[in-house]
Each structure stands twice: as C-alpha cells, then as structure tokens.
Amino acid sequence: xxxxxxxxxxxxxxxxxxxxxxxxxxxxxxxxxxxxxxxxxxxxxxxxxxxxxxxxxxxxxxxxxxxxxxxxxxxxxxxxxxxxxxxxxxxxxxxxxxxxxxxxxxxxxxxxxxxxxxxxxxxxxxxxxxxxxxxxxxxxxxxxxxxxxxxxxxxxxxxxxxxxxxxxxxxxxxxxxxxxxxxxxxxxxxxxxxxxxxxxxxxxxxxxxxxxxxxxxxxxxxxxxxxxxxxxxxxxxxxxxxxxxxxxxxxxxxxxxxxxxxxxxxxxxxxxxxxxxxxxxxxxxxxxxxxxxxxxxxxxxxxxxxxxxxxxxxxxxxxxxxxxxxxxxxxxxxxxxxxxxxxxxxxxxxxxxxxxxxxxxxxxxxxxxxxxxxxxxxxxxxxxxxxxxxxxxxxxxxxxxxxxxxxxxxxxxxxxxxxxxxxxxxxxxxxxxxxxxxxxxxxxxxxxxxxxxxxxxxxxx
Amino acid sequence: xxxxxxxxxxxxxxxxxxxxxxxxxxxxxxxxxxxxxxxxxxxxxxxxxxxxxxxxxxxxxxxxxxxxxxxxxxxxxxxxxxxxxxxxxxxxxxxxxxxxxxxxxxxxxxxxxxxxxxxxxxxxxxxxxxxxxxxxxxxxxxxxxxxxxxxxxxxxxxxxxxxxxxxxxxxxxxxxxxxxxxxxxxxxxxxxxxxxxxxxxxxxxxxxxxxxxxxxxxxxxxxxxxxxxxxxxxxxxxxxxxxxxxxxxxxxxxxxxxxxxxxxxxxxxxxxxxxxxxxxxxxxxxxxxxxxxxxxxxxxxxxxxxxxxxxxxxxxxxxxxxxxxxxxxxxxxxxxxxxxxxxxxxxxxxxxxxxxxxxxxxxxxxxxxxxxxxxxxxxxxxxxxxxxxxxxxxxxxxxxxxxxxxxxxxxxxxxxxxxxxxxxxxxxxxxxxxxxxxxxxxxxxxxxxxxxxxxxxxxxx
Numbered sequence: 001x002x003x004x005x006x007x008x009x010x011x012x013x014x015x016x017x018x019x020x021x022x023x024x025x026x027x028x029x030x031x032x033x034x035x036x037x038x039x040x041x042x043x044x045x046x047x048x049x050x051x052x053x054x055x056x057x058x059x060x061x062x063x064x065x066x067x068x069x070x071x072x073x074x075x076x077x078x079x080x081x082x083x084x085x086x087x088x089x090x091x092x093x094x095x096x097x098x099x100x101x102x103x104x105x106x107x108x109x110x111x112x113x114x115x116x117x118x119x120x121x122x123x124x125x126x127x128x129x130x131x132x133x134x135x136x137x138x139x140x141x142x143x144x145x146x147x148x149x150x151x152x153x154x155x156x157x158x159x160x161x162x163x164x165x166x167x168x169x170x171x172x173x174x175x176x177x178x179x180x181x182x183x184x185x186x187x188x189x190x191x192x193x194x195x196x197x198x199x200x201x202x203x204x205x206x207x208x209x210x211x212x213x214x215x216x217x218x219x220x221x222x223x224x225x226x227x228x229x230x231x232x233x234x235x236x237x238x239x240x241x242x243x244x245x246x247x248x249x250x251x252x253x254x255x256x257x258x259x260x261x262x263x264x265x266x267x268x269x270x271x272x273x274x275x276x277x278x279x280x281x282x283x284x285x286x287x288x289x290x291x292x293x294x295x296x297x298x299x300x301x302x303x304x305x306x307x308x309x310x311x312x313x314x315x316x317x318x319x320x321x322x323x324x325x326x327x328x329x330x331x332x333x334x335x336x337x338x339x340x341x342x343x344x345x346x347x348x349x350x351x352x353x354x355x356x357x358x359x360x361x362x363x364x365x366x367x368x369x370x371x372x373x374x375x376x377x378x379x380x381x382x383x384x385x386x387x388x389x390x391x392x393x394x395x396x397x398x399x400x401x402x403x404x405x406x407x408x409x410x411x412x413x414x415x416x417x418x419x420x421x422x423x424x425x426x427x428x429x430x431x432x433x434x435x436x437x438x439x440x441x442x443x444x445x446x447x448x449x450x451x452x453x454x455x456x457x458x459x460x461x
Numbered sequence: 462x463x464x465x466x467x468x469x470x471x472x473x474x475x476x477x478x479x480x481x482x483x484x485x486x487x488x489x490x491x492x493x494x495x496x497x498x499x500x501x502x503x504x505x506x507x508x509x510x511x512x513x514x515x516x517x518x519x520x521x522x523x524x525x526x527x528x529x530x531x532x533x534x535x536x537x538x539x540x541x542x543x544x545x546x547x548x549x550x551x552x553x554x555x556x557x558x559x560x561x562x563x564x565x566x567x568x569x570x571x572x573x574x575x576x577x578x579x580x581x582x583x584x585x586x587x588x589x590x591x592x593x594x595x596x597x598x599x600x601x602x603x604x605x606x607x608x609x610x611x612x613x614x615x616x617x618x619x620x621x622x623x624x625x626x627x628x629x630x631x632x633x634x635x636x637x638x639x640x641x642x643x644x645x646x647x648x649x650x651x652x653x654x655x656x657x658x659x660x661x662x663x664x665x666x667x668x669x670x671x672x673x674x675x676x677x678x679x680x681x682x683x684x685x686x687x688x689x690x691x692x693x694x695x696x697x698x699x700x701x702x703x704x705x706x707x708x709x710x711x712x713x714x715x716x717x718x719x720x721x722x723x724x725x726x727x728x729x730x731x732x733x734x735x736x737x738x739x740x741x742x743x744x745x746x747x748x749x750x751x752x753x754x755x756x757x758x759x760x761x762x763x764x765x766x767x768x769x770x771x772x773x774x775x776x777x778x779x780x781x782x783x784x785x786x787x788x789x790x791x792x793x794x795x796x797x798x799x800x801x802x803x804x805x806x807x808x809x810x811x812x813x814x815x816x817x818x819x820x821x822x823x824x825x826x827x828x829x830x831x832x833x834x835x836x837x838x839x840x841x842x843x844x845x846x847x848x849x850x851x852x853x854x855x856x857x858x859x860x861x862x863x864x865x866x867x868x869x870x871x872x873x874x875x876x877x878x879x880x881x882x883x884x885x886x887x888x889x890x891x892x893x894x895x896x897x898x899x900x901x902x903x904x905x906x907x908x909x910x911x912x913x914x915x916x917x918x919x920x921x922x
Binding site for chain 2: 211
C-alpha cells in the first residue's frame with residue numbers, strides 16, 4: 001500500500017473541519033425570502049434568537065463554545081462564489097428562469113454580509129442572539145442550526161472506536177435503505193428533502209439525498225438544500241416561511257393592520273415573484289382564521305404547506321375551503337412538512353390520492369406493498385400531495401448507536417425572528433403550545449386572531 | 462482534496478487482486494496435519510477432488526476460468542516467509558511452544574511446493590483434480606475453496622453500483638453486529654472462527670474476526686485461520702480432519718485393517734504431538750461404532766469435534782460413553798462445527814452448561830438476554846462446550862443484497878481426498894447422505910462399520 005503522505009499529514013493538522021462549506025448550503029426558501037426582504041425591507045432591523053426545545057439535552061455542556069465560535073467565524077468569512085451566482089442566475093427554479101434579479105445577485109456577491117452575534121450560556125444551553133438588518137440576520141437561521149446540530153453529532157461520536165463508528169453508519173445506512181425500499185414504486189408519490197437544519201451532518205445529508213435521487217428517481221422531487229441542488233443537478237425546493245408575516249405583523253401600527261399582515265405579505269410576494277412560487281404557509285396565526293378571512297385571490301395560489309396542524313385535518317380543511325371559493329382542489333398542491341417519516345408519508349399520500357380501501361385504513365399504510373392492491377381499488381385524486389421530509393430523513397439515528405446511547409437522537413433546535421424594528425414578533429401557529437413571543441403579546445394576538453381550529457388549548461375547569 | 466496519483470493509477474492497472482495473500486492463509490489444522498503427513502507419509506501419493514454440492518449454482522458459468530487459473534498460479538508462486546516460519550517456531554499453540562519441528566519448518570520454507578492441478582468444466586461446474594504426493598496436494602483444499610468462494614463473490618458484486626455495494630456491506634455489518642450483541646456477556650460461552658474455506662472474502666473474514674475479537678474478548682477463543690491468528694495475535698484453533706483416517710483406511714490391506722485405521726491414526730497423532738492437540742473427529746465412519754470399538758486410551762483424549770451428527774445427540778452420546786469408560790465428562794471438551802448460527806451456538810451452550818430452565822426449553826435460546834435468568838436457575842456443567850462457527854460467521858449475506866438477488870448465498874463447495882496410493886478413499890459420516898467415495902466401495906465400508914447411529918438411512922418398504 002502506498003501512503004499518501006500529504007493527505008495523512010493534512011488530516012492530522014487541519015485547523016477546522018468546516019460544517020458549512022458554501023453560503024448556498026441553506027434552504028432555498030431563505031434565498032427567495034432574502035431577495036424579497038432585500039427588495040422591500042432592506043433597512044429593517046430585526047433580531048433572531050435560538051431556542052433548544054429539547055431541554056434535557058444540555059447542549060452547552062456537550063459542545064465546546066470555542067468550536068461554535070470557530071464554525072460561526074468560518075461562515076462569516078465565506079463569500080458567494082462567482083460560479084454559484086452564475087448558477088442562481090441561469091438555473092430554472094419551479095420552471096422559471098431568472099427568478100433572481102441581476103441587481104440582487106450582484107449585491108449578494110459583493111455586499112452580502114452576516115450580522116454579528118452574541119453567544120452566551122445559561123442553564124446548560126447556548127443563548128444566541130443575532131441583531132442587525134434583516135438581510136444580514138435572516139441567513140443565520142440555517143447556518144446556525146446546521147452548525148450546532150453537527151457539532152452535537154461530533155460530540156456524540158467522540159468517544160466511539162473506529163469499529164463502533166463503522167457499525168453506527170452501517171445501522172444508519174440499513175435504516176435508510178429500508179425507508180427507500182418502503183417508498184420504491186409507489187405510484188404518484190412525491191417526496192422532497194427538507195432536512196438541512198436538523199441534519200446529522202453535511203456529508204450524511206449529501207449521502208442521503210444522493211441515495212434518494214439515484215434510487216427513487218422521479219418520486220424524489222428535489223432538496224431544499226440549495227448547495228446540494230447545485231452540486232448534484234437536482235431541483236431546489238421551497239418558497240417562504242413564518243418570518244415574513246411575523247415581521248410585517250410586528251411592524252404594524254394597529255390591530256387591523258396586524259390582522260391583514262398575513263395577506264399583505266402574500267400580495268407583496270405575488271408582486272415580487274409573479275405567478276411562480278405561490279405556495280403559502282397559512283398557519284402563522286392559525287390556519288382556520290387565515291382561510292376564513294382570506295381575500296378571494298388567495299384561492300388562486302398553487303397550494304399550501306402544512307406545518308403545525310395535523311396534515312389530514314389541514315388537507316381536508318384546505319380542500320373544503322377551495323371548493324367553497326369555487327376552485328377545483330385536484331390541481332392544487334398540499335405539502336406536509338412536520339415530523340414526517342415513511343408511515344406518515346405513505347398514509348397521507350394514500351389519503352389525498354383518494355384511495356378507498358375495502359377493510360383497510362389508508363392511515364395504516366407503511367410500505368410500497370400496501371399500494372399493490374390499491375391499483376384495483378377505486379380512487380380519485382383529491383389534491384396533489386407532496387412530502388417535505390426533514391429530520392427523520394437526514395438525522396434518523398434512533399437505535400443506531402452500537403452501545404444504545406441516545407446522544408445521537410435529534411433535538412428540536414429552532415432559530416426564530418424575535419423582533420422587527422424593535423417590536424416583539426409573535427407566532428401563534430395551529431398548536432397552542434407552539435406559540436412564540438412575549439406572553440402578554442401572544443395573548444393580545446390571540447384576541448385579534450381568535451382560537452378557531454387551534455389544537456391543544458388548555459382547558460380551565 | 463489531494464489526489465494520490467500513484468494509488469489511483471495502480472488501482473486501475475494491477476494485474477491481480479490476490480485472494481490468498483500468504484501461505485499461512487489456511488486452517489491451522491492443515492499445518493498440523495501437514496507436519497504429521499510429512500513425518501509419516503512423505504512419499505504417499507494422493508488425489509483430491511472438488512465438488513459443488515449446491516448444483517443449482519452453476520459456478521463455471523459465473524466465474525471466468527482465467528480468473529481461477531490466475532489465482533491458482535498466484536498461490537503456487539507464494540512461498541512461506543522467514544518471519545512466518547519464525548512465528549510458527551516461536552509461538553505457543555494450545556499452550557505448547559515448539560509444536561512444529563525445526564526440520565519441518567526448514568522443509569516448509571525451502572522445499573514446500575503445491576502440486577499441479579487439472580481444471581476442466583462439465584455441466585456448468587468446475588472439475589478440479591489435484592494429484593501428487595500428499596504433502597504437495599493436501600494444502601490445496603483451503604486455498605482452492607477460499608479462491609473459488611471469493612471469485613464467486615466478486616462475480617456477484619460485479620453488476621452492483623457503488624451505492625448498492627455500500628448498502629450491501631451496511632446490511633452485512635448490521636447483521637454481524639446483531640450476532641455479536643446476541644452473544645455478548647453470555648457466561649462461559651466459547652466461540653471460535655472456523656470460516657476460512659467458505660468466507661465471503663479474505664477482507665470480510667478479517668473484518669469479522671477483528672470485530673469478534675475486540676467486542677467479545679475472552680468469549681472469542683480464536684480463529685482457525687493461521688494468517689489472521691499471526692497478523693492479529695489471536696489463538697490459532699484446530700487439530701485434524703477426515704483425510705487422515707480416510708487415507709489410512711484406503712491404504713489398508715484388509716477389512717480388519719480398514720476398521721482399525723481410525724484408531725491407528727489417533728495413535729500416530731498421539732505419538733507425533735504428545736499430550737497436546739488431542740481433540741478427535743470420530744465421525745469418518747460413524748461415531749457410534751467408533752466409540753463402541755475404541756480402545757480405552759481414546760477416552761483419555763481431551764475432547765471431540767462433532768461434524769455430521771446432531772450435536773445435541775452427539776454430545777449426549779459422548780458424555781454417556783465417557784462415563785461408561787470411567788471418565789468425568791465435566792473436564793472434557795465438545796466442539797460443534799457444522800452449520801452453526803447464533804441460535805444453535807446459544808442453545809448448545811445452554812444445554813451442555815446443564816442449565817435447567819423452568820418452563821423454557823434451552824433449545825429456544827436465541828440471545829444473551831435468555832441467559833439473564835439462568836444465573837438463578839439450577840445448572841451444573843455437563844461438559845466443556847465450544848462452537849466452531851463457520852459459514853454463517855464469515856459469509857452470512859442472506860437477505861443483504863439491495864436488490865434481493867441470491868448470488869451471494871453461500872454454496873456448499875468441498876475439496877476432499879479421493880484416493881491414496883491409487884486406492885479410492887471413502888467417508889461414511891454420521892449422515893447417510895453425506896457418504897463419499899465410489900458407491901460399491903461405500904457399500905463395502907458400510908458392511909465393515911455397520912450403520913449404528915447413522916441418520917437419514919433410506920427406508921425400503
């Protein structure tokens with residue numbers, strides 16, 4: 001065996017094994033939102049904050065502070081590359097070329113910077129605050145989350161022998177293959193990778209995405225990760241997120257204005273991107289009130305993404321609403337994206353494909369084999385359905401640790417807009433417990449938007 | 462990334478990826494038997510022949526004849542190395558140093574050669590005949606089998622993508638880890654690797670053996686593979702096999718002489734190796750007749766290896782026989798070595814450890830957890846028991862193929878003594894169907910040895 005002396009020496013000497021290798025290593029919707037913000041809110045000042053919802057994982061005790069600082073500083077030194085800008089300019093997204101304006105791309109290449117950040121520790125957790133103009137701050141969300149998640153992974157791998165590491169990945173690959181096998185050949189199935197922020201590591205996400213792409217062909221519709229889409233010629237997927245209506249509501253001058261922010265944001269989006277990219281996320285202040293109060297033109301949008309609501313319920317509600325507005329749901333799009341795994345993906349797909357199974361509930365569908373008979377059964381598509389598969393695609397190491405430790409379990413780390421122009425931002429969501437913002441302001445928003453269709457409301461006897 | 466140009470060029474240009482890397486890459490008992498043959502039968506002429514008992518695998522249609530020739534010629538060009546001879550001379554085997562005579566080692570280093578061979582094809586199978594002096598021929602057995610098995614593996618891997626290969630090995634590693642977990646912590650358990658001849662590949666056997674060694678510690682008692690024992694400081698395991706009594710019987714001048722060959726061989730072995738290495742293989746002509754007719758000194762031997770008989774039955778028979786000869790079985794050794802997997806290993810271990818389980822049969826033991834309660838149960842060791850784990854340790858790829866093809870299933874390839882000094886060799890074994898030799902001669906041997914204790918005798922109504 002011939003030793004590669006330079007590689008070996010390098011492997012033992014490098015300063016940093018970077019987690020974020022390119023500024024494109026972010027969710028595609030962040031770039032769409034960045035252009036939107038750059039056009040309409042270039043000087044708006046905001047803050048974002050980090051929260052670990054899995055409090056039992058004392059992240060600051062597992063991950064060295066210096067490692068976080070080194071990775072964050074590395075990202076801040078990165079610049080968009082010329083070749084990446086050419087790709088953003090020349091590539092087709094959602095069937096449309098030229099979605100990014102040249103002026104925006106020039107700004108991105110020459111003037112884009114990430115804001116400063118404050119990192120502190122409290123009660124075993126990192127506290128992270130990003131403050132600056134919205135365009136400087138917003139991109140931190142995905143970089144910060146993927147860095148912290150991968151540093152957690154590295155900490156968990158630290159005590160393992162080479163053999164144990166090998167077995168760990170053998171387990172994870174076996175599980176991944178099982179998932180792929182369960183989805184292979186299901187007619188009409190559409191699945192995309194939404195797992196950048198909670199991935200086990202960059203290289204694992206890349207492995208998973210390449211596996212899905214090569215094995216599931218057209219069933220795998222693309223990845224939300226712009227860098228992987230660029231590197232492997234896949235579709236980049238995603239449109240927009242809560243931060244837009246949240247910021248616009250926060251900056252509103254009265255209750256009426258707060259209430260209309262969710263629609264004004266869509267209007268502005270529509271002006272910005274024309275007919276493409278019209279997939280909305282209606283749950284920022286509750287989906288039911290959103291649909292009830294929506295102007296008619298909202299029903300012309302292509303579809304909606306379901307986040308915090310049970311997607312069976314949310315899909316039925318959207319279909320009924322479309323019909324009440326005189327639209328045919330069959331050509332609309334429903335995307336589920338919260339906590340999905342094979343079982344949910346297949347059951348939802350069967351449900352919205354309108355499969356009526358004699359004796360079996362489609363909610364029990366768990367593998368491609370369950371669809372074999374369905375070709376003979378009666379079914380009529382109710383709505384186009386697609387799954388945005390996140391954490392359990394790119395970070396499902398449950399039970400894979402060779403010594404059954406739980407340090408590789410995914411944690412629920414979020415990085416959210418906390419204020420805009422000095423005023424606190426609020427999210428209500430379709431789940432009472434998932435509301436965010438200062439409690440008295442959350443109460444105020446609840447009075448404005450109501451509680452229709454909200455789940456898990458505490459009952460006071 | 463820095464490219465190792467020399468490695469890359471080499472990887473695309475090498476003439477041969479050798480399967481047998483060292484002449485020590487053989488079962489340790491072959492070396493013990495080689496010294497025995499060298500001392501007592503140096504000029505005896507024999508033939509060995511190959512047979513594929515799994516006829517549905519048309520090996521000669523899967524593996525190119527040229528590849529077989531190239532690998533065989535490569536082995537013939539190998540020589541024992543000075544460092545290997547020093548190890549054989551200086552290492553302790555079964556607690557004894559100096560088991561190999563210096564004159565033998567000198568002969569091995571300077572004069573040992575492998576015989577010529579004839580390779581032909583018939584009905585989709587390779588026909589292989591080795592002819593020459595016994596010392597030239599005998600060592601072909603393991604080299605030929607491991608070469609043909611690994612060439613079969615390579616043929617099966619040929620059509621697979623890099624990703625599929627990765628998943629294949631992930632599956633196999635996951636399965637191996639499951640086996641290791643099932644054995645971990647079982648009190649008193651003893652398992653050795655006997656899987657050289659039927660291994661998936663040399664590198665896979667090495668991976669498996671290192672994993673067993675590092676994870677199971679003392680439970681893993683060693684490997685029959687001399688090269689791996691040498692390379693990784695493990696115990697080399699094994700004593701002797703059927704070819705010795707078969708040859709001695711074949712060369713016998715009358716029926717009485719044929720009948721005593723099985724004991725004369727043991728006597729000669731005892732003279733050759735003194736008190737060490739006294740583990741016998743009594744099933745060449747049927748275990749029951751062997752034990753009944755055995756001289757009393759045979760009961761002084763350390764133990765026996767069970768091959769073709771149900772090991773529960775064979776162990777009980779051996780224990781009863783030892784007691785009938787006034788010996789305490791508790792300190793004797795029973796080794797099972799045929800078609801074992803976790804279930805058989807654990808059940809046999811529990812059975813001979815004398816575990817009496819309230820309500821559960823020890824024959825259903827399948828994992829270390831089954832032994833947890835057994836510490837509280839009554840048990841008294843009946844005999845020392847050890848497992849020689851072969852094919853299902855080093856070549857268990859059942860169900861691992863990502864496209865569920867069966868090309869990686871292990872096949873039952875054997876390479877056996879067929880004649881000595883021009884006279885056909887016969888084996889009867891404890892299983893009627895496993896007899897080998899010319900049919901009329903097998904019948905003749907059956908008259909000499911009888912059918913007591915033989916399984917699967919055809920019933921003529």
